[in-house]
Amino acid sequence: xxxxxxxxxxxxxxxxxxxxxxxxxxxxxxxxxxxxxxxxxxxxxxxxxxxxxxxxxxxxxxxxxxxxxxxxxxxxxxxxxxxxxxxxxxxxxxxxxxxxxxxxxxxxxxxxxxxxxxxxxxxxxxxxxxxxxxxxxxxxxxxxxxxxxxxxxxxxxxxxxxxxxxxxxxxxxxxxxxxxxxxxxxxxxxxxxxxxxxxxxxxxxxxxxxxxxxxxxxxxxxxxxxxxxxxxxxxxxxxxxxxxxxxxxxxxxxxxxxxxxxxxxxxxxxxxxxxxxxxxxxxxxxxxxxxxxxxxxxxxxxxxxxx
Numbered sequence: 001x002x003x004x005x006x007x008x009x010x011x012x013x014x015x016x017x018x019x020x021x022x023x024x025x026x027x028x029x030x031x032x033x034x035x036x037x038x039x040x041x042x043x044x045x046x047x048x049x050x051x052x053x054x055x056x057x058x059x060x061x062x063x064x065x066x067x068x069x070x071x072x073x074x075x076x077x078x079x080x081x082x083x084x085x086x087x088x089x090x091x092x093x094x095x096x097x098x099x100x101x102x103x104x105x106x107x108x109x110x111x112x113x114x115x116x117x118x119x120x121x122x123x124x125x126x127x128x129x130x131x132x133x134x135x136x137x138x139x140x141x142x143x144x145x146x147x148x149x150x151x152x153x154x155x156x157x158x159x160x161x162x163x164x165x166x167x168x169x170x171x172x173x174x175x176x177x178x179x180x181x182x183x184x185x186x187x188x189x190x191x192x193x194x195x196x197x198x199x200x201x202x203x204x205x206x207x208x209x210x211x212x213x214x215x216x217x218x219x220x221x222x223x224x225x226x227x228x229x230x231x232x233x234x235x236x237x238x239x240x241x242x243x244x245x246x247x248x249x250x251x252x253x254x255x256x257x258x259x260x261x262x263x264x265x266x267x268x269x270x271x272x273x274x275x276x277x278x279x280x281x282x283x284x285x286x287x288x289x290x291x292x293x294x295x296x297x298x299x300x301x302x303x304x305x306x307x
Contacts, residue, residue, distance in 0.1 A: 004070050006065055006066060013070055015071040018073055018205045021073075038083045039080065040081055041079070048060055048062075048063055082294045084293060084294035091170075092162075093162070095169070095173045095175065095241060096156070096295050097155070099153070099235065099299060100234075101235070102234070106150045109300075110139065114300045114301055115152055115300070117140045117302065118140070119142040119143065120142070123279070123304060123305050124139075124142070126277065126306050127139045127270065135148075135150075136272065142187060143249075145248070150247075151192040152286070154245075154297060155225060155243045156236070157240035158173070159236050161237045165227070165228050165239055167238070173241065174241040174242060175292050176214065176291075177291040178212075178222060178288055178289065179213075180244075180289075181210050182284070182286045183209075185207050186254060187303065188200075188209070188248070188249045188251065189221075189247075190249045192220075192221075192245040195247065198211045198218070221244055222242055223243060227240065261281075261282060264282060265282040265303075266281055279306055280305045280306075280307050281302050282303045286301050287299070
């Protein structure tokens with residue numbers, strides 16, 4: 001990876017990802033670019049200087065001359081900050097995604113700061129409750145998702161107290177579709193209530209599975225936030241749009257084998273009903289992106305197995 005000098009002519013440097021080259025290599029005419037995205041990962045907007053001695057024409061000069069990243073094929077590392085187009089220019093606030101851990105205890109993370117996915121029944125039995133028989137926050141039942149009530153919930157809307165939550169969120173700012181990405185080797189996305197497995201849209205060459213969940217088609221996952229009042233159970237302070245809620249089912253490989261735990265994992269002491277006991281652990285993230293607004297949130301997850 002390197003930088004391209006952008007101080008002179010505008011440079012267009014493009015390459016195909018591994019998946020793109022694979023499809024092009026088919027040679028059957030099926031390779032067509034139907035969508036593209038723009039990003040500004042390398043731009044530091046603090047370089048905008050509105051007190052430049054030479055006048056307003058030079059305010060953004062340093063921003064425009066910032067070296068740009070050369071194109072590279074690793075789709076997992078490219079385009080972290082995608083640009084979006086909103087036709088209205090009179091917006092005071094833009095919507096965001098926020099992890100809701102205040103709705104009730106079933107939405108809270110574990111005390112480690114992660115959501116813990118217990119990958120088999122033995123681990124579920126150990127981590128479902130503590131030594132006093134009280135349910136442990138942030139434990140997702142990976143072998144039997146329907147067994148526990150804990151889930152991951154992300155809310156969308158304007159997180160400001162300057163606008164009442166009783167106001168209706170502009171339709172242009174309502175998120176109707178979410179893209180969820182996670183390592184397909186480790187687990188799968190399932191619904192929060194009846195553990196319906198979400199359909200995978202595609203799996204890339206890095207084993208990252210992408211789920212496209214649309215409000216009208218995936219009501220088990222994406223629904224409107226009905227609350228329009230200030231409430232301690234709401235993560236979004238202002239007008240609210242939709243929410244996405246889901247659980248995680250562990251993969252068959254994690255459930256039946258220690259190979260990935262021994263290859264890319266580590267061990268940690270995690271406190272359950274038997275006190276602090278050793279567990280095999282793989283740390284990962286689940287990324288939730290609002291397709292309409294481009295806002296993205298990474299949710300820390302650990303897949304755990306009692307050693």
